[in-house]
Every structure is written in structure tokens, then in C-alpha cells.
Amino acid sequence: GQQVMQIPQYQHVQEGEDFTTYCNSSTTLSNIQWYKQRPGGHPVFLIQLVKSGEVKKQKRLTFQFGEAKKNSSLHITATQTTDVGTYFCASGGGADGLTFGKGTHLIIQP
Amino acid sequence: DADVTQTPRNRITKTGKRIMLECSQTKGHDRMYWYRQDPGLGLQLIYYSFDVKDINKGEISDGYSVSRQAQAKFSLSLESAIPNQTALYFCATSATDATYNEQFFGPGTRLTVL
Numbered sequence: 001g002q003q004v005m006q007i008p009q010y011q012h013v014q015e016g017e018d019f020t021t022y023c024n025s026s027t028t029l030s031n032i033q034w035y036k037q038r039p040g041g042h043p044v045f046l047i048q049l050v051k052s053g054e055v056k057k058q059k060r061l062t063f064q065f066g067e068a069k070k071n072s073s074l075h076i077t078a079t080q081t082t083d084v085g086t087y088f089c090a091s092g093g094g095a096d097g098l099t100f101g102k103g104t105h106l107i108i109q110p
Numbered sequence: 111d112a113d114v115t116q117t118p119r120n121r122i123t124k125t126g127k128r129i130m131l132e133c134s135q136t137k138g139h140d141r142m143y144w145y146r147q148d149p150g151l152g153l154q155l156i157y158y159s160f161d162v163k164d165i166n167k168g169e170i171s172d173g174y175s176v177s178r179q180a181q182a183k184f185s186l187s188l189e190s191a192i193p194n195q196t197a198l199y200f201c202a203t204s205a206t207d208a209t210y211n212e213q214f215f216g217p218g219t220r221l222t223v224l
Contacts, residue, residue: 009150033212042200043153045212088152093204093211097143097168102152 003027004091006101014109019076021104023089031091032065032072033098038085046074076106084108113137114216116201122222129188131219133201142184143202143213144168144176153200159184160206191223 005024013019023032031050035043047056049065049072056063062075076083086103114135123129133142143158155168157176165176173195175187188195198220202213 006152031211042215042218043202043213044215048211090153093213097155097158097166098213099155099169100145100153102150 003099004029004032004089004101006089006104008104009102010105010107012107012109013079015081016078019079019083019106021074021087021089021106023072023074023101025070025091028069029072029091030069031093033090033093034063034072034074035088035090035100036085037088037103041085043088079106079108081108081110114201114203114214116199116216116219118219119217120220122224123191124224125192127191127223129191129221131186131199131201131221133184133186133216135182135201135203135214135216137203137205137214138181139203139214140181140206141204142178143204144174144184144186145200145202146170147198147200147218156186156199188221188223191221193223196221196223 007022033048034046037043047063052069053067054065060077064073086105088100088103090098090100092098117132140161144156145153147153154170156174157168158166159178162178177185198218200218201216204213
């Protein structure tokens, strides 16, 4: 797998504020996947990005893949309590399997 | 997803005991994976299998072994459990020819080694 570093580890926001988590690598990534894990739950696939500079949106979520394919971000606009959980980036998935970042825990205060 | 099931869901055992965690899937996927999750460390790949006769070590395979009994079944064994193997274990599957190569996770097995 391809190593990925994810920041921040924790993020506290007020409900309605925006949230961003970042995923970085020292090497060029073949792809980047994002997963969400609700408290007490299992990771659930959100999206995959493969192209340089790619941007995809899912309602209030915006995913970006950097031009050099070494970084990615997930941005949530106007957070809601349902957004609570841990967001993981991951890369690879080919012959070496996926390598996950350590995740960003999103805590929302009403 | 209910398509990926894990048994048991919770297990408490003692140091030195042999433990088997089982994973079954009805998704028809060729690829299956075992991950370990510890607080603050994310998900670490233990073993993975791309078909029945294929077994590969992940980043933390020491102290673990696996068996791919059939396309739908992939079990993880701890030959002699130790306390630092206390963790949440996830099984996952993916399709070889999927557009997005996404992985589908089971509900997890919480293992405590005393």
C-alpha cells in the first residue's frame, strides 16, 4: 500500500460550521478513497478519486485530489449532527491492498 | 452491510488461548481482507486474499494466520493470543472488477485478551 498521513486527528466544531480533513503522502498516489465510520459502526465507502485535480461533490461533502496526486481533502459544509464520526482516507487497493490514514474524528457540538 | 457477517461479535479470552474469528459474505466478491483497528491508529491490514488459493500478508501479520475456506469465507486465527492483540477486528470484501474498487466492511469483532 501507499502511505498516507491524515490531519487533524480530532476536530471539534459547532453545528453549522464547516469541517475539513486532509490526507497527504510523500509519494504519488494511484488513487484516494474516503470512508466514514460512525461511532460504534464500521467504515463505509464514500468515494474514490483517481484523476489529478479531480473534484467530486456529494451534497454538502466536497472531495478533492491534488494536482500532483500527493494530497486530498474532504470538506463538509454546514455540519450537522449526522456528520459525527471518523473520516478515513485510504490509498492503493491493487496488489498490495489498501493503506488507511489514521482518521479524523469529527465531534459536533450542538 | 448485512452482506458481510462476522462471528463472534464480541469475545473475551485469556492469554495463550487459540482464537478463530470468522467472516462470511454473500456479495460474491473474490477479494477478502482482515483489518485491525486500535484507537488512534486507524485500520491496519493483517492479511488479504484475492481468491481461494491466494493469501497475502499485510502490514501486521505477525501472530496471526488466515484460511480462505471458500470464496465466501475467510477466517482469522490467533494461535496464542496475547493482551496487545486486544482490538476491534474488521473483515472486508471487494470485487475484482469493480469500477470504484470500494471495500465493504463487516460489523466487526471486538476481541479482549486478558
